[in-house]
Amino acid sequence: MSVEPQRLDASVRRRDKTSEVIARAIVRHVQSQGLERGTRLPPEADMIADFGVGRGTLREALRILEVNGFITLKPGPGGGPTVEGLHGESFGRMATLFFQMGGTTYRELVEARLIMEPVAARLAAEHRSEAVSAGRLQGAATVKDVSDEHDYLLHTSDFHTAVIRASGNGIVSLFCQSLADVYHERVRGVLFPVDRRGDIVAAHEAIARAIHTGNGSRAEKLMRQHMEEFAAFVFERHPGIMEEVVEWR
Missing domain, CATH: 1.20.120.530 (GntR ligand-binding domain-like)
Structure with a gap:
């Protein structure tokens, strides 16, 4: 499962912080696919390849989503980013x-x-x-x-x-x-x-x-x-x- 868009447009990179662009792309993916709470997102290596960015940038994007309660980041084997969805x-x-x-x-x-x-x-x-x-x-x-x-x-x-x-x-x-x-x-x-x-x-x-x-x-x-x-x-x-x-x- 890949997250669209696979590559970030160069003009978009100039306007916005890359991690924020990635975070929005992940949100669009979750919404368009109707992913429910508890659904695991792709592994880190796959998303790095999809977006063509470094590990630090991807992790910053995921951290943005975690802070806003949209995902949880579970450590260890079998962990990774998991959809939480929206809660009041x-x-x-x-x-x-x-x-x-x-x-x-x-x-x-x-x-x-x-x-x-x-x-x-x-x-x-x-x-x-x-x-x-x-x-x-x-x-x-x-x-x-x-x-x-x-x-x-x-x-x-x-x-x-x-x-x-x-x-x-x-x-x-x-x-x-x-x-x-x-x-x-x-x-x-x-x-x-x-x-x-x-x-x-x-x-x-x-x-x-x-x-x-x-x-x-x-x-x-x-x-x-x-x-x-x-x-x-x-x-x-x-x-x-x-x-x-x-x-x-």
Whole structure:
């Protein structure tokens, strides 16, 4: 299996750093071939021959992809570059560098979620994906036992993930999920008191019904109200954390 293009055009070499050109070529190859997570890329010697570059340049290209979470580099016999694909966690981790350098706080991160997740809910209602039509989103909104903290936390998180994925917009989905991942990395397990969890589940079920019936404006409104209530609770419980600058992960 060779990676196209086999040789780098001389004019391209002058415009861009060679390792970056190779990295982009590998990404195009993975995408065009539909290579799934866990697929091994060609051996180093083969890629050096394909691209006509030195070992150092190829390894720099692979390192670029590894840092961005697109591949993993496994050492030893049977190792080498392996496709990881795209994950919101990788995008979020990369974004935290910009957040830290820009002095972005967790309060700003939560405020961004307040804007974006209601939009995701509206898009989910408008796009009417197969998952929404089949009622699986409504199933994700249901929690059998709100007193079981593990079950409650798992299902509430799953519901938001399901709404985000149902938005049908790759950019909105990626941004929403990555922001949620960055937030949860710092603020884990913030739970409403048991006597308030029923209201949260009811809010999720109402959002799911609005999405299921294709009522985008209502889905957006309900999600915004729900997110605002959660944000107010978090700000009250963790005011110090909200003013912290997001750190590069």
